[in-house]
Amino acid sequence: MDRSAPATNVHPNGEPVVRLEGVRKQFGKLVVLNGVDLTLPRGLTTVIIGESGAGKSVILKHIVRLLQPDGGAVYYEGERIDNLPERRLAKIRPDFGFLFQLSALFDSMTVGENVAFPILEHRQVTRREAVRRAREKLALVGLEGIEKQMPAELSGGQRKRVALARAIAQDPKLILYDEPTTGLDPPRADVINELILKLQHELHVTSVVVTHDMASATKVADRILMLYQGKIIYEGTSRSILEADDARVRCFVHGRAFEEDLQSLQGAR
């Protein structure tokens, strides 16, 4: 692994929030993760970049136990969670906030109900209190007064922001962003980037962002990892990655095709 910025690998804030050790995952014959080792240092934003289909989202889904690894282990706050019973896991899950790639808002509920849902699910609060807190979270993402609208009435950017409000509804310790800017025009994508920075600043959470949008990655990252063919091949900062020695990292950062892809294209001719 290219460690251009070894300083980032030392976790100044103590024990990492999440640790993956040799995680392997295979779908049918396709090996997606082939022994991934990574840590998420407390209070920092870690960005995982990599080509489409590299398995970035699969890593996120292992962290929140939507998927279980075929091999290796996943730790959260020092406790192994990949083999934890569902009942125990349910107690940990409010610590996670997850922004899905397609927002995943509940179509049958209003915006307010969507954001209030996790609050009502886990906290012993009245409906009125849940609605008040939902309004508060919507205000935090700059969307006040849309509680009564349905998700179908919102633009793509607004949906992402509502989903983000829902993700932070339970005051999570760890926020996971799955392709937060995909499908948005550059100004709207930058609004999401600003929100990630704002939440990081105001809530002091640990964040992990999966993206292939380099503008977004370099803006929000405290540290950047690159996933390639099922392994983490690079770890550095948003500055150091621009000067990485690894040809694959340089190709990705500068938006050039990988060497083997070019060769396969020439072979096809």
Next chain:
Amino acid sequence: MLSALGAKTVETLAAFGRFSLFTWQMGRWLLPGMVRPRTWALLMPELYEVGNRTLPVIAVTGVFVGLVLAVQSYDQLEAAGFERGMGTLLTLTLVRELGPVLAGVMLAGRVGGALTAELGTMRVTEQISALQVMGADPVRHLVVPRFLACLLFAPLLTFWCNVCGSLAGWFVAVRLKHIPSSPYWYNISANVETFDLVLGFVKSLVFGGAIGLIACYKGFHCRTGAEGVGRACTEAFVTSFIVILATDFFIGTFFSGLYRALYGFKALAIS
């Protein structure tokens, strides 16, 4: 050839295992869910969807089946001198067989397909994953209310189908074929027993539960994309249809044997 057969067998067994696990998960939440106020809040829209919106379709089905049965049977019954027993024959056919089966098939087509499409879309758009991440069990939130709605409404819809079919039969018998009205109803009350009603009720309960479970299972396990959702809907209907017909046979055989054991053979008494 042999390896393909083996692979298919393994795949079928794995699917059966997944379905059994799904049923177990649903069963585990069923009782706690029924005493939880939020389940009832989630159940109300499902009851409206399953019940209220299916009533017109069931009514139309019941009416036309009743009309056809009456028209088709009249000539033969008249030739045998049993035309006054038309109501009995028609109502028994509906209560024991056609009512539960037709209501089940219509429920599978109208509601089962919609449930599968709804849950399938929720799966594809990661709404089910979102529930999981929020620590809300998707089976408790999505499956239990839908299963209960199918289970509770299938007997009511069956009853509605029977009523509509019997009234349609009465229309043909009394209005078109001029059979007196009172023997039509009297023969029904004399020959349709509580046992027949119980049989129809049990069938409808089993069909309703099976439809709800199959539809939710297919939605939960559908493949990604529009094609995946479409295929899941088709599979849900076809599986439900086959399960309805197969369980109908087994329940019918069991109850027939039980009736003979309890009461012996009884011929219809037409007056």
